[in-house]
Amino acid sequence: VPKAPVTGPPNSLDRIVVVLVATRNSLNIGAAARAKSNFGFTQLHLVRPWDPSFQEAREEAARSAVGAGDLLASAQVFPTVAEAVAGCTLVLGTTAVTAGGRRDLLHPLDTLAESAERVREHLQNPEAQVAILFGSEKTGLSNDDLSHCHRLLRIPTREEHISMNLGQAVAICLYEFVRTGSDTEELPLDAAAPAPASAGEVERLTQMILEALQASGYIAPGAEAATEEKLRRQLRRFTLTRHDAQLALGMARQILWKLKPPDSR
Amino acid sequence: VPKAPVTGPPNSLDRIVVVLVATRNSLNIGAAARAKSNFGFTQLHLVRPWDPSFQEAREEAARSAVGAGDLLASAQVFPTVAEAVAGCTLVLGTTAVTAGGRRDLLHPLDTLAESAERVREHLQNPEAQVAILFGSEKTGLSNDDLSHCHRLLRIPTREEHISMNLGQAVAICLYEFVRTGSDTEELPLDAAAPAPASAGEVERLTQMILEALQASGYIAPGAEAATEEKLRRQLRRFTLTRHDAQLALGMARQILWKLKPPDSR
Numbered sequence: 001v002p003k004a005p006v007t008g009p010p011n012s013l014d015r016i017v018v019v020l021v022a023t024r025n026s027l028n029i030g031a032a033a034r035a036k037s038n039f040g041f042t043q044l045h046l047v048r049p050w051d052p053s054f055q056e057a058r059e060e061a062a063r064s065a066v067g068a069g070d071l072l073a074s075a076q077v078f079p080t081v082a083e084a085v086a087g088c089t090l091v092l093g094t095t096a097v098t099a100g101g102r103r104d105l106l107h108p109l110d111t112l113a114e115s116a117e118r119v120r121e122h123l124q125n126p127e128a129q130v131a132i133l134f135g136s137e138k139t140g141l142s143n144d145d146l147s148h149c150h151r152l153l154r155i156p157t158r159e160e161h162i163s164m165n166l167g168q169a170v171a172i173c174l175y176e177f178v179r180t181g182s183d184t185e186e187l188p189l190d191a192a193a194p195a196p197a198s199a200g201e202v203e204r205l206t207q208m209i210l211e212a213l214q215a216s217g218y219i220a221p222g223a224e225a226a227t228e229e230k231l232r233r234q235l236r237r238f239t240l241t242r243h244d245a246q247l248a249l250g251m252a253r254q255i256l257w258k259l260k261p262p263d264s265r
Numbered sequence: 266v267p268k269a270p271v272t273g274p275p276n277s278l279d280r281i282v283v284v285l286v287a288t289r290n291s292l293n294i295g296a297a298a299r300a301k302s303n304f305g306f307t308q309l310h311l312v313r314p315w316d317p318s319f320q321e322a323r324e325e326a327a328r329s330a331v332g333a334g335d336l337l338a339s340a341q342v343f344p345t346v347a348e349a350v351a352g353c354t355l356v357l358g359t360t361a362v363t364a365g366g367r368r369d370l371l372h373p374l375d376t377l378a379e380s381a382e383r384v385r386e387h388l389q390n391p392e393a394q395v396a397i398l399f400g401s402e403k404t405g406l407s408n409d410d411l412s413h414c415h416r417l418l419r420i421p422t423r424e425e426h427i428s429m430n431l432g433q434a435v436a437i438c439l440y441e442f443v444r445t446g447s448d449t450e451e452l453p454l455d456a457a458a459p460a461p462a463s464a465g466e467v468e469r470l471t472q473m474i475l476e477a478l479q480a481s482g483y484i485a486p487g488a489e490a491a492t493e494e495k496l497r498r499q500l501r502r503f504t505l506t507r508h509d510a511q512l513a514l515g516m517a518r519q520i521l522w523k524l525k526p527p528d529s530r
Contacts, residue, residue, distance in 0.1 A: 031430055038422040038429050113444065156443065157303040164303050164436075165296055171433035172440045178421065179378065179441075 012123045015130060016177065017043040018170060019084050021145055022136040024050040031167025032134075033075065039174040044075040045084040050136070081133070081148045086200030088131040090122045091236070093141050093149035094169065096162045106233055107152045115153035116176045124188065127195040127242075132173060137166050144225075147232040148199065197245035205245055206232050208252040215259040277388045280395060281442065282308040283435065284349050286410055287401040289315040296432025297399075298340065304439040309340040310349040315401070346398070346413045351465030353396040355387045356501070358406050358414035359434065361427040371498055372417045380418035381441045389453065392460040392507075397438060402431050409490075412497040413464065462510035470510055471497050473517040480524040 018036060023029055023046065033044055078084040085091050092115060093107070110118065122128050133149060135141035146152070155172055157164060164172075210228055213219050219227050240248075257265055283301055288294055288311065298309055343349035350356050357380060358372070375383065387393050398414060400406035411417070420437055422429060429437075475493055478484050484492050505513070522530060 031433060034430055035433055037426045038420075040423045155303075155440065158305045161302045165299055165432065167430065168296060168300055168433055168436035171430070172437055175420065175437045175440070176444075 012120070013040050013178070014042050015123055015128065016041055016119070017045055017085070017088060017129065017131045018174070019045045019047060019081070019131050019133045020049070020166075020170075021047040021081060021084075021133055021141060022050060023134075023166065024137050025166075028137065028166040029075070032170040035167070035171035035174050038171075039178045041174055041177075045131075046075055046077045047081050047084045048079065049077065081145050082199070082203050085131040085133075085148055086198065086203065088129045088199045089125075089196035090119070090128065090151075091131045091133065091149045091199055092119070093133045093146050093152045094135070094173065095140060095152050095154055096157065096164065097140075097154070107146065107149060109152045109154060112153050112155050112173060112176050115151070116179075118151070119177060122196075124190045125193040125196060126189050126191060129198070131199070134166060134170060143229060147229040148203075148236070150236045195242040197240040197242050201242065201245040201249070202235055202240060203232075205240075205249050205252060206235055208249060208256060209235075212252055212256045212259055215256065277385070278304075278306050278443075279308070280388055280393065281306055281384070282310055282350070282353060282394065282396045283439070284310045284312060284346070284396050284398045285314070285431075285435075286312045286346060286349075286398055286406060287315060288399075288431065289402050290431075293402065293431040294340070297435040300432070300436035300439050303436075304443045306439055306442075307339075310396075311340055311342045312346050312349045313344065314342065346410050347464070347468050350396040350398075350413055351463065351468065353394045353464045354390075354461035355384070355393065355416075356396045356398065356414045356464055357384070358398045358411050358417045359400070359438065360405060360417045360419055361422065361429065362405075362419070372411065372414060374417045374419060377418050377420050377438060377441050380416070381444075383416070384442060387461075389455045390458040390461060391454050391456060394463070396464070399431060399435060408494060412494040413468075413501070415501045460507040462505040462507050466507065466510040466514070467500055467505060468497075470505075470514050470517060471500055473514060473521060474500075477517055477521045477524055480521060 018032060018041060020029060020032060026049070029046065029049065036042070036044060076084075095109070119130050122130060132153075133141055133145060135145060141149075153173075155164060155169060206228075210219075210231060213227065213231075214224075238244075283297060283306060285294060285297060291314070294311065294314065301307070301309055341349075360374070384395050387395060397418075398406055398410060400410060406414075418438075420429060420434060471493075475484075475496060478492065478496075479489075503509075
């Protein structure tokens with residue numbers, strides 16, 4: 001007797017956002033939309049899709065997204081990663097690089113199976129929302145994109161040929177997120193858990209602290225981008241609740257006010 | 266600490282053959298070759314690839330199979346499913362249809378995860394070889410293709426949108442076959458297990474029995490194809506060892522000899 005497809009906690013798939021960053025080939029956007037529809041996910045965010053005329057790209061992609069036309073039509077386009085993940089409380093980046101790579105040392109790295117387990121646990125919190133970022137076909141996620149991520153995940157491909165096709169990588173990730181649900185008992189929603197901070201809240205905090213650092217003379221000229229990335233990564237390594245973020249925002253706002261010269265307050 | 270990718274028993278991936286039947290879009294052949302290379306599988310068999318000029322198709326596919334060019338070049342082309350799976354001892358068909366569908370009632374149906382478990386067990390026999398068949402993009406595997414299969418497997422997609430992109434389906438299946446190996450203890454090879462019959466041996470037996478049925482007047486005119494399919498399916502439901510197949514072949518050969526008129530023996 002075949003098992004019915006089983007999902008995670010109620011509506012948990014609605015709380016997972018697939019984010020495609022700087023995708024070059026519109027066929028891959030269509031393939032991602034199709035896989036999303038196959039496995040019951042609903043949210044697709046596009047950051048700077050490469051094609052200058054996205055409407056044309058949408059039509060081209062629709063051809064490869066058999067039965068997923070509606071999903072594709074409802075995909076939202078954002079100018080920045082920060083805006084695309086603003087509502088999310090856990091942001092995961094996908095990478096082909098293994099622990100040997102420089103970038104990965106800056107982030108904890110999970111296998112896809114471990115990551116799916118983590119996502120399921122995180123979604124027990126009814127206010128949680130998860131983003132999974134996929135970079136461009138050629139270069140993957142940039143360091144700036146990665147600075148918005150809490151953790152990285154990797155599909156276990158061979159060392160000799162690690163780089164996957166984008167549409168196939170999205171399909172495998174979504175399959176694993178659905179698959180995990182059928183293995184283990186469904187985790188209950190935990191209504192008493194404190195609401196986690198959203199990426200938007202953490203990003204506001206990041207920008208306010210940056211402004212304070214700037215005003216205090218902490219940042220050397222030319223080091224603005226590096227400092228911003230470092231701070232962004234660090235703040236995402238903490239597991240801030242919404243309350244934590246609001247408290248810290250209040251503190252930073254006050255410090256910033258004090259740092260400014262009296263006549264510009 | 267990330268887990269290293271783990272495979273099944275020694276060389277077991279070399280004993281899994283991906284068979285693409287009547288594939289229409291060469292890009293999907295390239296995508297399948299790329300996924301095979303990502304996960305360490307080596308054998309790709311193509312049955313009647315739709316493109317009349319396969320050489321051109323091969324070049325086109327090579328463009329979408331980044332880093333998998335060698336694998337694609339080594340893909341073998343066969344005119345029939347029977348020839349493509351002749352060396353295999355377990356033949357699995359992929360289907361999007363659920364147990365409600367007519368065709369599936371004729372074959373045992375597993376989820377992909379269950380199927381991967383079964384493949385791992387089967388490959389404990391050092392003489393075992395497994396084929397996984399994928400049908401064409403539009404229509405999937407035909408009834409005739411399915412009659413060569415021992416079992417079916419299904420990727421658990423949603424009822425509302427069950428049909429997957431071919432390249433993505435291949436990638437998910439290969440991921441699951443590799444993934445399973447990392448979960449559970451590696452199964453040892455069982456050198457004492459009797460060698461299973463190959464699909465080629467079972468097909469020879471099928472054809473000999475058919476000839477005998479034909480010669481005996483069992484088959485009504487016009488019912489040849491239906492009888493052949495039925496017989497083929499039935500013989501594959503038994504788990505024949507090589508010894509079983511050879512014994513039965515000898516019996517059928519003798520009966521066939523006896524059935525023929527003396528002057529044509």
